[in-house]
Amino acid sequence: MSKVKSKHSLLKDLAVIRELAAKYQERKQIKFIREESFFFKKQTKKFSNKKKKAEYEEAFQLAKELSEKKTPLQLEEVKLLVYLLNEDAEILWTRDSIIAFNTTVLPKVPHLEWPYGYKGGAARLALLGLLGEDVSKRKPRDLDIVRVGKGRIARDKKLARKYMAKDSAFGWGVEVFSSLSQYMRTRDLTINEVMLSGYKLCCSFKCIVDTVSSTLRPSEQFFSQLTDKQKSKIAAKMIRFYSEAVFDGKDATLLLPPVPKPLPPFDIVLQLDKILERGTKAGELFIETCRSMNLLPKNADKDTSLGDVVNTLLE
Incomplete structure (x- = not known):
């Protein structure tokens, strides 16, 4: 003979079911809130990055204008x-x-x-x-x-x-x-x-101004008093800074005054050694910048690989 649940027992079971349903709904709500919170944080970060980028671009344009004053x-x-x-x-x-x-x-x-x-x-x-x-x-x-x-x-x-x-x-x-x-x-x-x-x-x-605009230029009063040898040394340093900025994805400007051509091999190798700490690609960019400005010695100007250029400069 099957047992028939009493009305009281059924009501008790129903209350348990309702309680479980409420907890389940609460969990869903918590999960929803968490998902909304994560989405909000993600959107806020995205907005913040977008705002920061816009502010940087505005500052960069202002710095470019000021650097040309x-x-x-x-x-x-x-x-x-x-x-x-x-x-x-x-x-x-x-x-x-x-x-x-x-x-x-x-x-x-x-x-x-x-x-x-x-x-x-x-x-x-x-x-x-x-x-x-x-x-x-x-x-x-x-x-x-x-x-x-x-x-x-x-x-x-x-x-x-x-x-x-x-x-x-x-x-x-x-x-x-x-x-x-x-x-x-x-x-x-x-x-x-x-x-x-x-x-x-x-x-x-x-x-x-020049830091924000990534403008490389000598201090005029100081540079004008230098010997040709000293100017060549600073020119190589400027090209290295410029190449590092370009390598980092910056819209850099190189304002290099007239210097004796080509640059001394020692000055080129010294700066090349420093930029190679950033990797081979950075070193290649430095050499190509020197080449584009006709600053490489003639015996190194025709070398195609970075290794060949270095070997020629060290001869």
């Missing part, structure tokens, strides 16, 4: 350019076409307080970070330390031995400048008119 750059123009890329940039002071920003410490660069600081790659990297690029995993090829002050002091040698071991072994150490203005006046390229000291980043107006 014949009249002196104005503070408000430079501030607008910086704020387009980093609205949180904090200006500490400005004077004599130099601007100082509050900045964060580069994770892969030892902290040095004023009057010491860094020139070259470390300073350029800090500026790129200030202008919105992610430099958290990047580090300069080497460290070049400078000091604003007078004479030589014991700490100069100590820092050189600690952070510039290779240079120190060859007699190169901390460079000393009487003032920040003197330091800026003696830079070879406008993109090198920058110094990182502690949480302070000092750079010229031209340095910011």
Whole structure:
């Protein structure tokens, strides 16, 4: 005889079913909310990247226009350019076409307080970070330390031995400048008119404009005083920077003044060795740029492979 469930039992089972159905519906709702949240985050990131790209393009166009100006750059123009890329940039002071920003410490660069600081790659990297690029995993090829002050002091040698071991072994150490203005006046390229000291980043107006626009040009006053041999050395360096920028997909501009042709093989090989750290393709781009400007020695100009060019230059 089959058992017939009582009305009470059926109602109890129905309540359980309803409870399970409600939980199932809740799970579906949670899943839906999660999916919506993921979609929203994805769309927000997409919108953020799109907005960032638009802001960069606007800043790049402004920088290109400013880089072609014949009249002196104005503070408000430079501030607008910086704020387009980093609205949180904090200006500490400005004077004599130099601007100082509050900045964060580069994770892969030892902290040095004023009057010491860094020139070259470390300073350029800090500026790129200030202008919105992610430099958290990047580090300069080497460290070049400078000091604003007078004479030589014991700490100069100590820092050189600690952070510039290779240079120190060859007699190169901390460079000393009487003032920040003197330091800026003696830079070879406008993109090198920058110094990182502690949480302070000092750079010229031209340095910011040419960094954003990827414009490679010499510092006019400094370049005009050089010998032909020194100009050739800087020309090779400029072509390497230009080739690296193009290799990175940037719309770079190379404003190379007249220099003796061809460039000395040693200058070419020195810069080629550095750019090859980025890979063979980057090295080939550097050589082709030299070739297009008729700067390769004749005996290397007809070589087709990178290896042949190097062998010829080293002969």
